[in-house]
Amino acid sequence: MSQGRSIRLFLVDGTPNGLLTAEIMNWTGHVLTGPRSKLAELVQRPECGRTGVYFLVGPDPENNLRSKVYIGESDDVAKRLKQHNRPEEQGGKDFWERVCLVTSKDQNLTKAHVKYLESLLIGIAKQLGRCELVNGTAHDYVALPESDQADMAFFLEQIRTVLPVLGFDFLRELTKPSAPASINAIAPVTRSPRFTLEVPRHRISAHGQEIDGEFFVLKGSKARAEWVGTERGYQGLFKQLVDEGVLVADGGDHMLFSDDCAFSSPSAAAAVVSGRSANGRTSWLVEGTGQTYAAWQDQQLNSVTSEPETA
Template identity: 50%
Template sequence: MSGKQIKLFLVDGTPGGLSTAEITNWTGHVLTAPRSQLAELLRRPEAARTGVYLLLGDDESAIGDVRCYIGEADAVGDRLRQHHREKDFWERVVVITSKDTNLTKSHGRYLESRLIALATQAARSSVENGTAPGAPPLPEADASDMDYFLDQLHIVLPVLGINAFRSRATSLEQIAATDSPIFRLMNARSRVDASAQQIDGEFTVLAGSRIVAEWSATGTAATTMKAYASYRAQHQKLVADGAVSVTDGVGVTTRDIVFSSPSTAGAVSLGRSCNGRVEWVSSEGTFGAWESRGLAP
């Protein structure tokens, strides 16, 4: 995969404040701000353009701890003023427009429909939209342009820390770039047989993996008890939101699940602490050995 140059500009010089993002030779433009800076965002010219927007809010009860609302408007700023009055859950807004102002209402509706579908499929956040509108018919060339537009959003949004649309690599080019074998974690006594892969820099337990149905390990040291409580809470949340289905005393992952590390993935899967770099194994060896490939001894 060829490299990409992304231009980030911190408008007020503050990380996490009003910011813009662009990709060289792409007509799209991304503007993001915390809710506390909505007034500053609305004074910018992008707020008067046709585009799509995301409203994001942290919520421990949501999938991935994030709630996401996706919308479109002829003048994005007018719709954001309405949402500021009517929706309380969001803490950050993302406005997606075009630098050449060539996005039409139909383009916006197409992007909105596709983004809702992608967010639902990725299952990294709770999508707050009450409906999932179908994509409007577009001329073939316009639909191709909008699909390319979405491809670029898949690149720029994660750079801004927005992962609601990230999903498993599907194209041969993406899979080659991932360069990760499938790792397995097995324990016959616990009926665990899980598969995982390093995808786009994230350790991901794959759909269809068998893990423990319940996390019940305990510890005596304060640090151990704290860690176990965290693993137990993660396991319980995955069961509660449907990412893990429990049948006949076995948990089965219903979708790909991203973890912060192979050790956390292993612990949640096994029901005990786990050294993920040792216990996740592929035909090429342990995850730790694969991770260290190419390094001098």
Template identity: 45%
Template sequence: MTSPTGRSLELYYVDGQPGGMVTAELFNWTGHVLMTPRTRIAAALMRTEAHHAGVYILIGEQEGEPRAYIGEGEDIAGRLKAHGVSKQWWTTAVLVTAAANKLNKAHVRYLEARLIAEARSTGRVPLDNGTTPTVPSLSEADIAKMEAFLDNLMVVLPAVRVDLFIQRARPTVSTAAVAAVEPEAPRFTLDYRKRAIRATAVLVNGEFIVEAGSLARESWAGFETHYCASLFAELVRAMILVPQGDHTVFTQNYAFSSPSAAAAIVYGRTANGQVAWRTEPGGLTYRDWEALQLDLETNA
């Protein structure tokens, strides 16, 4: 397998604080990202890049549910001024352009269509867009350039806390296939005997992946303010968790940010994944297994 290549990302806090306008750029990439809170939209639209051709993402909540809208324009500022009146729910805008205004109308329509399709495929945040536009025809060279542009954009957006394109569902593969790719990948199980729930997971490339076929609680039973409450609802909405008798079942492998997040979804409430997950075989808690790995690294 090819080792991941590092990237150099530059964030610039325009207002001198994280809560204000932020620009993001990757080294050796012509793209430019500007994220602004709605309270600073007037100042943002006075910037030069706001009058370039590009795509934009509006993020917020509607009736307590996360919401997003993806659009394009040859002059983003003009489009956003219209949305400032017609769409009341958004609180953050993300403007994506290119240096020297190198994107044309066909480019931004392509990017818009691809971003809408990507957002809908992840299912993380419902879109306010009525339809998924058809990807416009471009030359083979332009398609290659726009796909490369998107690859870089997907690196930048999570850095400015835009996660609606993050795909955590993973293709369902057999245990033998995982072992063939990562022969030393540690495996873990979680047994919630009170509710006859069993889940399995594997740690691959730093991702804690709960495997398809694992069981979880039938519904979220913990505090609604817990961050995993919305994640549980998201997984149900995306049909990654589907009802199965008195439980729900994972229909796909799913990568979690931590063992505790994974355990919380399985339990349907707050959980300490450091002790809930145990190695298979061996029965070590994740915490003890992790401590052992640290000792081995230190003494190597």
């Protein structure tokens, strides 16, 4: 059974779209995040004068499923953010809309610590592929004592825990169905049974599985050769997966999934497989039973026993 964690969020100006701080119980780290429009207020915060790592996050115009991210470090984050706020032609960065800064409450993070963290964070973000990383090649920084490396491993784990809570998913582990169980996983992985989707008329057969709330279509599944639905909905997603090589021609009348592919919902997955809009809650069937995804989900809900009410 996984252990719960307590995260304390504070709305600095009382609004959900303003500055926000986050802390985890028994962690010396401190997170400050906010929109670029609040940068003048953010750089006046005491955290911005400390040593830390930061993330600049914005939309990727070429891929609406991902964000563009820049990962940096500094012993004077306010100064670095002011530089990044300049126009592109003056050495700044135009793409970002939000910033997230991670420092230490006890101010024990040193320049060596944050350079080491930056190196690890860039490597993780590049490996996971959940964002378009603006950084160039990550510099391997190993000039840190073994004991400090162990401390930074724990610090890194907390960063990867709190950032998704704040809406930054680019460091969240992507556990594919075909991947072996990781001994270094932050939390136990929850897996659904396997699902199938058949379109006999077009000889389409696909397999799927839900892992930690994400619905995957499994490698080797077949999809329709082209999008035949209306020019909206998931047509853009279909074309994007073709462009990225996730959907490849199988030499026949279908497209083939070259790797496990995560979708935001069963319906998004069903639409890409079918080449048109589809209700994934009824299209996907539990393998071996024929039970719909919706019925399976209802069964999970009904299996939860209610606690008796007390007077």
